[in-house]
Amino acid sequence: MVFQQHQLIDRLSVLDNVLMGRLGYHSFLRSLLPLPESDRQKALSAIERVGLIDKALARVKDLSGGQQQRVGIARALVQEPRLILADEPIASLDPESSLQILSLLKDICQRDRIAVLVSLHQVEFARQFADRIIGMAAGRIICNQHALNLEESEIHALYRHKLEAAVT
Numbered sequence: 001m002v003f004q005q006h007q008l009i010d011r012l013s014v015l016d017n018v019l020m021g022r023l024g025y026h027s028f029l030r031s032l033l034p035l036p037e038s039d040r041q042k043a044l045s046a047i048e049r050v051g052l053i054d055k056a057l058a059r060v061k062d063l064s065g066g067q068q069q070r071v072g073i074a075r076a077l078v079q080e081p082r083l084i085l086a087d088e089p090i091a092s093l094d095p096e097s098s099l100q101i102l103s104l105l106k107d108i109c110q111r112d113r114i115a116v117l118v119s120l121h122q123v124e125f126a127r128q129f130a131d132r133i134i135g136m137a138a139g140r141i142i143c144n145q146h147a148l149n150l151e152e153s154e155i156h157a158l159y160r161h162k163l164e165a166a167v168t
Helices: 014-025 037-049 065-077 095-112 123-129 152-167
Strands: 083-087 115-119 132-137 140-146
Touching (some): 014 065, 037 065, 083 095, 123 132, 132 152, 140 152
Antiparallel strands (some): 132 140
């Protein structure tokens, strides 16, 4: 899972935050000890993949929002997932950082053949990075198709539905 609000421990290093993703692979008692070297290597590899190897020992609180989101992606990767859920992963980021994060997610998922389900409110980004767009409003699917086939009328229907729900 890649969270909107990062869910990192500010006082810990990037490496330690990414290693948190490996805790589920060990018993509670084993997790009280330093994790195995193999886990450390997996974490360093994930950190390198998201372009932060030079920040591996830096405290997370000293990173930008985009860098913190990369730490969250590395933490997800170190779990060796088949599916990544990303809840508004660019909500608090500037447009340039948003492009970088979505590009990184798409590249990793294509390279590793990992499915990713991303919740986004920016249709432009969805069109640019998604293979498939499912638009929902009031618990109903408004559109469901390949990103390249999404029509303006469907986007307007989606937002019209939201406006009607807000007025009622």
